[in-house]
Structure formats: structure tokens, C-alpha cells
Amino acid sequence: MNRRMLTKDEEATTGDEVEVRREDQDKINKFSRLHQRQLGFEDELKSKNKEKEEIDDVALELELADEDENVPYKIGDAFFHIPLEQAQEMLATSSSRIEEEVSELEDKMGNTKDEMQQLKVELYARFGRSINLET
Numbered sequence: 001m002n003r004r005m006l007t008k009d010e011e012a013t014t015g016d017e018v019e020v021r022r023e024d025q026d027k028i029n030k031f032s033r034l035h036q037r038q039l040g041f042e043d044e045l046k047s048k049n050k051e052k053e054e055i056d057d058v059a060l061e062l063e064l065a066d067e068d069e070n071v072p073y074k075i076g077d078a079f080f081h082i083p084l085e086q087a088q089e090m091l092a093t094s095s096s097r098i099e100e101e102v103s104e105l106e107d108k109m110g111n112t113k114d115e116m117q118q119l120k121v122e123l124y125a126r127f128g129r130s131i132n133l134e135t
Helices: 008-013 022-063 084-130
Strands: 070-075 078-083
Touching: 022 084, 070 084, 078 084
Parallel strands: none
Antiparallel strands: 070 078
16 A cells, blocks of 8 residues: 555545544444454464464374384373374374364354455445555
8 A cells, every 4th residue: 555645635625524423433443353353363273274284294204104103192291102093093183173173263254354344335435535444
């Protein structure tokens, strides 16, 4: 976005300020809360995708392991030596759980974006160029 100072003509035309009503302020506040929630969802989504990628990497490494061997598997803060087949099943379960969580997050992000878009339409209709809601 290109930022610049207003010319005298633009200043004169923006002098027709619209009064901010209580309901307008509520919509602006709601937009702000939704935007913050959206940022949180994006951070959480990045974290989940990174975790999924790490699980996929471990699953690939386990394919190279000896089938008769016990492998260390981390549960909480401790490592347990479990059979390879059980470790692979547990990784598959973790991977599918993360995929479900990612799907839920994406749905929440979509709903939040829709709400934000609706608020943008309403607020821009009321305030025009007097308000900036670009994220």
C-alpha cells in the first residue's frame, strides 16, 4: 500500500467525517478481536504443520529400522522402548489426529475470514476511506 500525505483538496473532502456510533465501535472492536483470533489460528496452524512434518519424517526413518528391534518412543517427557510395529501404529494415530486438528483450524479460519469480510463490507459502506481495515 502506498502511503502519502493528503493534498489540500483531499483534506477538504475528508472533512465530512461520519459520526462513530456505539454499534459502529462495537463492529470495529469485533473486527479487531477476529483479526487477533485469525493471527492465533495462523500460528497454531504453522505449529501443527511442522509437527505433522516431523512425524512424517520419523515414520520414514522407522521404515529403515530392523523389525525385531525395540525403538525408543517419546511419551510426555520419557522415552519408552516399544516394538517397531507398535511405534508405527502410534505415529499413524498421531498423524491422523493432527490432520483432523489442521482441518478444524482451517474451518475456523474460514469462518473467521467470512465474519471479517462481512464486517469490512458494513464498515466500509458506512465510513468509506475514513477507515482502514486492511490486514
